[in-house]
Amino acid sequence: MPVLRWLRRHLIVIAGLLTLAYMILPNIVVMVFSFNKPNGRFNYAWQRFSLDAWTDPCGVADMCGSLSLSLQIATWATIGATALGTMIAFALVRYRFRARGAINSLIFLPMAMPEVVMAASLLTLFLNMGAQLGFWTILIAHIMFCLSFVVTAVKARVMSMDPRLEEAARDLYAGPVQTFVRVTLPIAAPGIAAGALLAFALSFDDFIITNFNAGSTVTFPMYVWGSAQRGTPVQINVIGTAMFVIAVLVVVAGQLITNRRKNSARP
Amino acid sequence: MTVTEAPPAPPQDPAELPVRKASTRKRLVPYWLLLPGILWLVVFFALPMVYQASTSVQTGSLEKGFEVTWHVQTYWDALSEYYPQFIRSLLYAGTATILCLLLGYPLAYLIAFKAGRWRNLVLVLVIAPFFTSFLIRTLAWKTILADGGAVVDVLNALHVLDVTSWLGWTENNRVLATPMAVVCGLTYNFLPFMILPLYTSLERIDGRLHEAAGDLYATPATTFLKVTFPLSMPGVVSGTLLTFIPASGDYVNAELLGSTDTKMVGSVIQTQFLRVLDYPMAAALSFILMAVVLLMVTVYIRRSGTEDLV
Numbered sequence: 001m002p003v004l005r006w007l008r009r010h011l012i013v014i015a016g017l018l019t020l021a022y023m024i025l026p027n028i029v030v031m032v033f034s035f036n037k038p039n040g041r042f043n044y045a046w047q048r049f050s051l052d053a054w055t056d057p058c059g060v061a062d063m064c065g066s067l068s069l070s071l072q073i074a075t076w077a078t079i080g081a082t083a084l085g086t087m088i089a090f091a092l093v094r095y096r097f098r099a100r101g102a103i104n105s106l107i108f109l110p111m112a113m114p115e116v117v118m119a120a121s122l123l124t125l126f127l128n129m130g131a132q133l134g135f136w137t138i139l140i141a142h143i144m145f146c147l148s149f150v151v152t153a154v155k156a157r158v159m160s161m162d163p164r165l166e167e168a169a170r171d172l173y174a175g176p177v178q179t180f181v182r183v184t185l186p187i188a189a190p191g192i193a194a195g196a197l198l199a200f201a202l203s204f205d206d207f208i209i210t211n212f213n214a215g216s217t218v219t220f221p222m223y224v225w226g227s228a229q230r231g232t233p234v235q236i237n238v239i240g241t242a243m244f245v246i247a248v249l250v251v252v253a254g255q256l257i258t259n260r261r262k263n264s265a266r267p
Numbered sequence: 268m269t270v271t272e273a274p275p276a277p278p279q280d281p282a283e284l285p286v287r288k289a290s291t292r293k294r295l296v297p298y299w300l301l302l303p304g305i306l307w308l309v310v311f312f313a314l315p316m317v318y319q320a321s322t323s324v325q326t327g328s329l330e331k332g333f334e335v336t337w338h339v340q341t342y343w344d345a346l347s348e349y350y351p352q353f354i355r356s357l358l359y360a361g362t363a364t365i366l367c368l369l370l371g372y373p374l375a376y377l378i379a380f381k382a383g384r385w386r387n388l389v390l391v392l393v394i395a396p397f398f399t400s401f402l403i404r405t406l407a408w409k410t411i412l413a414d415g416g417a418v419v420d421v422l423n424a425l426h427v428l429d430v431t432s433w434l435g436w437t438e439n440n441r442v443l444a445t446p447m448a449v450v451c452g453l454t455y456n457f458l459p460f461m462i463l464p465l466y467t468s469l470e471r472i473d474g475r476l477h478e479a480a481g482d483l484y485a486t487p488a489t490t491f492l493k494v495t496f497p498l499s500m501p502g503v504v505s506g507t508l509l510t511f512i513p514a515s516g517d518y519v520n521a522e523l524l525g526s527t528d529t530k531m532v533g534s535v536i537q538t539q540f541l542r543v544l545d546y547p548m549a550a551a552l553s554f555i556l557m558a559v560v561l562l563m564v565t566v567y568i569r570r571s572g573t574e575d576l577v
Contacts, residue, residue, distance in 0.1 A: 016377030019370045020392060023458055026407035027396045033410065044410050084304035095297035103301065106308055112508070114516025114560055116533040120540055120553040121315035124322045127546075144311040147304060205400055207519060208533070212540065224402040228523055232406065240403040247398030251391045 027244055034237035041231025053234035057242075060233040063223055067239060070220035073135070074204040077142035081203075082196040084143070085150025086188075092151070093158040110148045118145060119212035126213060133215025141213045142203040149202060150195035157191020323550035333546060345551040349535050353555070356531040357563075359446065359521075360514035363453035367461040367510045368503065370454065375465035375502070376495075380474070393462055401456055405523050408452050412442045412524070444526040452520035460509040468502025469495070504571045508564060515560055532556055 007014065033043055037050035058064035088107065092100065110118065122144070126137055165187065169179040207221040214222060224236055323341060327333035346353075378389050396404065411418055419442055422428045431437040436447040472495065480490040496503075518533030532552065539549035 015373035019374040026404040029407040087300040088304040091297040091300035116516040117557045121319035124318045125315040240399040244399045
């Protein structure tokens with residue numbers, strides 16, 4: 001049976017591609033249903049083709065407001081977590097000092113904790129402090145849980161850096177600031193960028209921690225959550241599709257830039 | 268950079284002073300780098316845990332206020348009342364983790380060894396779905412698994428649903444609002460967390476080891492079992508942790524794709540905290556979940572022998 005033999009030889013490729021299809025299927029559904037004109041409040045069944053949602057993406061109340069709030073929070077959380085996380089990563093890789101083990105576990109723990117536990121405990125803190133829940137409590141929470149991921153991403157990059165490059169810079173009479181800005185930072189940049197991108201994605205998409213600590217403030221994931229009960233506007237699918245397309249474009253652009261750099265670096 | 272608060276050095280030979288100052292300055296550098304971030308984690312991660320511990324042994328009500336009375340009974344009440352949700356959470360999360368491993372391994376293997384020049388494209392396809400908000404993607408599963416939809420029709424035609432109904436995974440020839448839908452959603456949502464660590468550890472394996480195994484007359488299956496899989500263990504361990512931990516606390520999938528019979532413990536914590544406002548009960552539940560997960564993770568890491576992972 002040649003068919004069976006072919007199947008056996010390509011078993012891994014077939015299984016892998018099936019998994020890939022499983023992963024992309026919902027994105028395709030989201031995309032297709034962004035062109036739907038639903039009958040009623042929910043956008044779960046196909047009715048007929050329409051471009052309405054694409055020509056008027058902010059046509060539903062409050063959705064674009066929640067989207068812009070999520071973008072603001074994600075931006076500030078990325079800046080905060082990347083700055084704090086990069087400093088920690090450098091300290092952990094470059095220096096030997098006491099309490100290093102304890103600090104390593106303090107950074108690992110937030111990643112090894114179910115989100116709902118962190119969310120609930122942070123809320124008890126805010127309630128005890130009498131803090132007003134909203135923008136600031138969300139931002140504080142997001143910086144907290146993004147921090148560990150940034151540290152991990154930057155650490156990986158800094159660990160693979162050759163310290164002799166910095167020694168060479170110092171031998172050539174570069175001051176500490178000059179060495180850092182001209183040598184250290186450019187080499188660490190891909191790690192920092194990866195950490196920042198991860199922080200942005202995590203913050204923008206977070207629901208559980210935000211749900212606990214947002215009070216009456218509504219971020220985009222919370223808007224989507226609410227819409228699952230009230231009725232889902234097609235515009236949600238438009239935003240989802242746009243995010244997917246933008247992400248693919250950003251990754252492809254990043255690939256092109258690194259490829260060009262590699263090519264120009266060649267003698 | 269301004270460096271202050273260096274402990275005043277005792278008066279010394281003036282020629283020696285600058286050197287000593289510089290070394291003190293240098294010794295303090297890591298602490299200055301760590302200070303803001305670690306302070307953030309202590310205040311907004313560690314301290315809240317202490318507050319939660321104290322809340323869990325309080326009694327009282329919203330109107331009269333809560334007080335620490337060392338009422339440990341709450342923990343017992345939480346367990347005896349909500350043990351089905353606990354067991355269900357661990358069961359669903361465990362099943363989803365195993366499914367993620369079974370589904371994710373071939374794809375990670377494909378990217379690491381077989382994709383060739385398509386490698387970057389496939390990696391993009393693995394990561395990119397991430398960027399459509401995961402709530403939107405989970406809602407899309409409602410459409411995919413809907414009654415009378417293509418998936419349910421095919422499963423019905425193949426009599427798969429008869430078997431799964433008999434096993435208690437589905438009900439009345441429908442998938443939505445059953446355990447199967449919740450596990451399907453969990454598996455889907457956490458797959459990338461399995462694939463990426465697997466891929467990283469597979470990619471590090473030297474391809475010549477496969478050739479060597481082949482030269483020593485190992486069949487492909489033996490090569491996989493004796494060479495590839497053991498060498499990918501770090502990826503398997505971190506992948507299963509990254510899948511199991513968040514899945515055990517998740518309530519989004521259970522709420523959107525399940526029914527009241529598929530509620531997970533995260534759901535209970537959320538309801539107790541945000542709707543019932545029984546803070547001691549919510550805190551106790553969340554502490555039990557944390558303890559169970561940390562215990563399982565510790566045992567698992569010990570047994571799989573990759574303690575240097577942490």
